[in-house]
Each structure stands twice: as structure tokens, then as C-alpha cells.
Amino acid sequence: MTHLSPSFEPGTVWLVGAGPGDPGLLTLHGANALAAADVIVHDALVDSRILALARPDAVLENAGKRGGRASVAQTDITDRLIALAKAGRRVLRLKGGDPFIFGRGGEEALALTEAGIFFRIIPGVSSGLASLAIHGIPATTRDTNQAVILATGHCAEGHRTDWAALARAGVPIVLYMAVTNVVSIVAELIEGGLDAATPVLIVCAATTADEAIVEARLGELPRLSGEGALRSPAILVIGAIAAFRSQIQSHLLDLRSEVAA
Incomplete structure (x- = not known):
């Protein structure tokens, strides 16, 4: 049912909420984005069953941030999103829950805007x-x-x-x-x-x-x-x-x- 979602254009980033874990609670736009993305930069809490919906040849990059553990710095994550988009990739930034509820989605949206990268926000079911x-x-x-x-x-x-x-x-x-x-x-x-x-x-x-x-x-x-x-x-x-x-x-x-x- 990909015709129900906007086209995922090369050189753009989609900030997508994966929901609390169960793939059934992923939105249709989110599922379609997984089927189209070239690179998926995902959080540690994104369920493996959701990642399994990715395109078979998609590149999965774990950018997980877990409290009290070594994790990727937020600036490194946003720099990576920008670099991938500038390289012409379809970039899916996949976050547990909703990207704009304690998900740092706002920070990434600002960084993408400052870099001149077009992006789309796909809300998720809040955990x-x-x-x-x-x-x-x-x-x-x-x-x-x-x-x-x-x-x-x-x-x-x-x-x-x-x-x-x-x-x-x-x-x-x-x-x-x-x-x-x-x-x-x-x-x-x-x-x-x-x-x-x-x-x-x-x-x-x-x-x-x-x-x-x-x-x-x-x-x-x-x-x-x-x-x-x-x-x-x-x-x-x-x-x-x-x-x-x-x-x-x-x-x-x-x-x-x-x-x-």
C-alpha cells in the first residue's frame, strides 16, 4: 500500500516513530518508509521485528543512545544523517515511540534545516x-x-x-x-x-x-x-x-x- 504514502525522494531524511515495539503499532507511513529507505539509522530500542521490515538491501546503522552506557553522540548522529542525505541516499531516522516526544527529533529537525536538507516527519505511537x-x-x-x-x-x-x-x-x-x-x-x-x-x-x-x-x-x-x-x-x-x-x-x-x- 505504498501508494498511500508520499514518495521517499533521494537526498531526503524521514524522521519516523517506530511506536513502542509491536510491529502492529507501526504506522503505515512508517512501514512504507522502511520498504523504500536506502539507509536506516535506528535507535537501540527499535524492535528487531520492525527492522526486519526494511528493504533487503537497506543498510542498517545502530545509533542507539542508552542511559548510563557508551553511545553515539547526538552531534555525530545528525552529522551522519546530513552526510548520507548529501550523498543522495534515502535516509530513514527510526526512533522508538514518537520522534517528537523525548526522542530528540526536534534537535535533528533543526540540524537538517540548518544544513539545507529536506525532511519529512512521520509521527509514531507514543510509548x-x-x-x-x-x-x-x-x-x-x-x-x-x-x-x-x-x-x-x-x-x-x-x-x-x-x-x-x-x-x-x-x-x-x-x-x-x-x-x-x-x-x-x-x-x-x-x-x-x-x-x-x-x-x-x-x-x-x-x-x-x-x-x-x-x-x-x-x-x-x-x-x-x-x-x-x-x-x-x-x-x-x-x-x-x-x-x-x-x-x-x-x-x-x-x-x-x-x-x-
Whole structure:
């Protein structure tokens, strides 16, 4: 169904969101881009099943950035995208989730613009919201919250999040990339007024074979972290909506088992 997507012209870059992992949650534009790209510069968290959709002769380049581990510098990634485009290649920059939600897509878009490279942005299913939805947790409900906070637990150097202020906002918080700093984050949230008994749900490696779910209370997270129960990549949701799953779990079909069947 490639006719439904724009033409992938040589010398251009597509910034594409791969979704949370399951290939079924990849957009049609994303799948068509994989079938047309000459070079795919992908993040470490892009599922191998999605990479398998690439054109057989496409070049795959891992530009993964993983917290706490040696990784490719962002400037090197953007320089590589620019060089490949200038060489006339169809360049697919493939990111987990959505490229514009904690995905550094904005930085790459600015760099491409400054270099005179034309590019296209293909949104992806956000890992944060999808991890909740597939397990029966709505990001908002009329009975609990009319707003939700998306936040990252890993800030750029020289920046910090005012967790106490987020605690006082009184709405659920969805955390990306928070496992490493979860102990300090929890301490600041509780200091900011969030009850230690606030329900929390953690989805590790959502929609993959390694997926695991942890249900807890906010004050229990430091202990669980010390026991190794929380592992990256993970999405944490803190607030009333985290308890919603228990109301519908008995009739909620598991996405992975249905696909396997």
C-alpha cells in the first residue's frame, strides 16, 4: 500500500516513530518508509521485528543512545544523517515511540534545516501512552483527571525538573526514562506533597517478549528499584488512573497472546 504514502525522494531524511515495539503499532507511513529507505539509522530500542521490515538491501546503522552506557553522540548522529542525505541516499531516522516526544527529533529537525536538507516527519505511537492503553489504563478519564503530565526522568546536562511542582499539579504523571533516577524522583514527589500511597503502574519493555508489569504504591518504588524489579526501558504512571486496570483486567485481552495465536 505504498501508494498511500508520499514518495521517499533521494537526498531526503524521514524522521519516523517506530511506536513502542509491536510491529502492529507501526504506522503505515512508517512501514512504507522502511520498504523504500536506502539507509536506516535506528535507535537501540527499535524492535528487531520492525527492522526486519526494511528493504533487503537497506543498510542498517545502530545509533542507539542508552542511559548510563557508551553511545553515539547526538552531534555525530545528525552529522551522519546530513552526510548520507548529501550523498543522495534515502535516509530513514527510526526512533522508538514518537520522534517528537523525548526522542530528540526536534534537535535533528533543526540540524537538517540548518544544513539545507529536506525532511519529512512521520509521527509514531507514543510509548508512554501506548504502554498504558494496551494494559487498560486511560491517560485521562472524566472521573479522575482532565489533564496528564508527560515527563522524563533523564534531563539534559544543566537542566532539572521541579518534581515538587509536578506533585502539586494534582494530575497523573507519566514518566519516561526514569528507572535510573527513580529513588530521587520519588523522594522529591513525596516532599512536594504527593501521598506515598499513590498508586503506580510500571510497564517494562512494553509490547515485547520481555514485557513485565509491576503494580505498586509510590513509596514502594525505592525498595522495588533496589530489588531489581524495575528495569529499562520502562514507563511509569503515577496517579489515580494507575488503579483503573484492576476494574477491567478480567475482560481485557492480552495483545501479545492474541498476535501469537
